[in-house]
Amino acid sequence: SEQSSEAAVQAIIDDVRTRGFDSLRDLADRFDGVRRENPGVPAAVSEDAVAGLAPAVRGALEEAIARARAFASAQLPADVEVEVAPGARLTHKWIPVDRVGLYVPGGLAVYPSSVVMNVVPAQAAGVGSIALVSPPQREFGGWPHPVILAAASMLGITEIHAVGGARAVAAPASGAPADAERPGIDPVNVITGPGNVFVATAKRLVRGTVGIDSEAGTTEIAVLADAAADPDLVAADLVSQAEHDPQAASVLVTDSAELADAVVRRLQVRAAGTRHAERVRTALGGPQSGVILVDDLEHGVAVCNAYAAEHLEIQTVDAAAVAARIRNAGAVFVGESSPVSLGDYCAGSNHVLPTGGTAAFASGLNVTTFLRAVQLIHYDRAALEAVSGSIIALSEAENLPAHGDAVAARFAGHA
Template sequence: MRRLDLRELDPTTDEAAAVYSAAVPRAAVDVEHALAAVRPICDDVRTRGTAAVLDAGEKFDGVRPAQLRVPASALADALADLAPEIRTALEESVRRLRQTCAAELEQSLVTDVAPGATVERRIVPMQRVGLYVPGGLAPLVSTVVMNAVPAQVAGVPGIALASPPQAEFGGLPHPTILAACALLGIDEVYAAGGAQALAMFAYGAASEEGVDCRPVNLITGPGNIYVAAAKRHLQGTVSIDSEAGPTEIAIIADDTADPAFIAADLISQAEHDPMAASVLITDSDVLATAVEVEVDLQLETARHADRISTALDGPQSATVLVRDLDQAVDVANGYAAEHLEVQTADAAQVAARIVNAGAIFVGSHTPVSLGDYAAGSNHVLPTAGCACHSSGLSVRAFCKNMHVVTYSEAALREVGDHVVTLAEAENLPSHGAAVSIRTSR
């Protein structure tokens, strides 16, 4: 990992914040360029439906499923064949996430704004959602949990899930992903990946036999650059959670941190993707050097050493040297990492000063990997600096707020003149007349 030295930067200057936000360049991801590739795929799915989805799967995934929807028997078989220890781990992950989702679920409430006048904020679940689970470098079974559980807790009545067909498994998605779906009771699963899967969710898909997939209201779940581009293209036709980019971790650490822990955590996220970003922010040269030594040692036994090395050597990864923890906090807030660990002597106090991060992991025994699987938090988080304005996936993403307004005749008479006055001020007299016709009788 390269080193960036920000210790000479004056934090009182107007330029400091801008420098911090750009201190560590992220992996080059050109979603606009990818749009040129996904538009014709999405248009083809909108026009030809199921046939277009299957054709694209054959082209990009190297296999053509016998049918778009995964048979119920395949789901049941996958769950029956699931290793007991994996099932137990999944059940615990589900239990913890379901608990936090239930606590976060907002309740409907009624406000009495005047006698006889109420405004209810009604919480309504999305009626149909499409969950996307990638199947590229790794079968992200945990992503099934992270997307499905909040949707279920929100009360979404229609949940569909898509994951790419795998030639190794006869055109079905990875069996562990199918097993997780069966475990969660999700029986509408499609062997479809990439832009074609998202277009199927947005437009629906039909064949000569009838409708194979109905359109959804919301699409959630991470994916590669083409998935992000498809989300951008389809937004408006359907709601999306975010355009997720390559994963990233930043770690604030001082000289009390364990370099072996930090090295392991940097490596863990680099394992995802050659474009993954791993960033250490520290005021200790000694720690920085010790972490470098540990990274080399741990890479010797890492299963995906080549992929990890590519990510750690990339321009998106670095050790950032700062004067003190105050500057470390400023750099972290400027960077707005997807995952931010704080491993310092006063970790809780430092974490309390963070305002831009997808999720914060506090203390030396709270690694990001815990959040990836079983912390009870959600691992679908904003990337590419979007944590400064966006939140991670939660039960709220699967709900809508509706106002339900109820006024009695007396309540309308009490406020009617104000409505007429404001309508006239906007030169919309018929708006006022809709009130006057009721209050003048």
């Protein structure tokens, strides 16, 4: 149950906070079957991982990094300075957080793409200190997966910890003090990255101590399509997200009964022929997936805005005009040559996106995840005097007269 998993995760967070590295060692022994006094990954291990990277994967990562950097660096918001009255200057200044912890999952699949998605916006924001955390893998000597280490190394990340699950959130949130054998893990300001239910629960429980991006839920794709869409491409895209997880949601929204029937036929063929057929069939057959038939595209847009999908594809005539009417989605993929898979890897956009309807109020991971807006207030004496009567009137109205006195004192001869 949710309550018992929350209690179990809170116990882990408390244990890591109290016992630091000893807790991490004992919990890794218990959960990962890996025993190591110091989870810090040595530089030589990361260097070997880069050397062992397949050339095609290395080239693909370089391409993904270059595009992600181009998009992320363009997102940096400008500082704003306004003079609201003569001598009254206000500044809205963006400042990066000092340090972040980035979690990259292990488990069913290995996600070097998640390394890129987490690291690039943090670097573009100007974060000076970055710790990457990823679960130890028994088959790789108790270190994180070599492809993850290689991707991190290519991005210039030198601080990597082999820690998984809820501990991977607890350790950077509270820090682990250094001792004679082990350099400490300094606490961070923000933790980002997707993970399983224990990681998501831990992020919820440390929120407030640190910032988090979101509690990532199971992946979702919605496709808004009309009679002009290619049913085989729609089916291929629905299958592509269903292969993530038996609980993944794949939803087609269309105003064409003919297209709906054709997509269902193609889904059966594609689901049967894919490597993870069982997982895909479970996801497509679950209550979270299905076909929604609407009267017209107007209703289709309304359904998509109500659903607020993590990934929304628009495969219609004049897809760009339809996409412009979408308000709620983590990311919108416009036209048949912009599948979700493109965004998962090489579009340059970010694939860490809001799930479970939270796209109605939350954003995907981006540069501002790692920035704060600080306000600077600079009034000269005349500008303060011009507004002093208003401050005194409001402080009296709120029965906080010392607020007004603090202003009046600057203009009275000192008592």
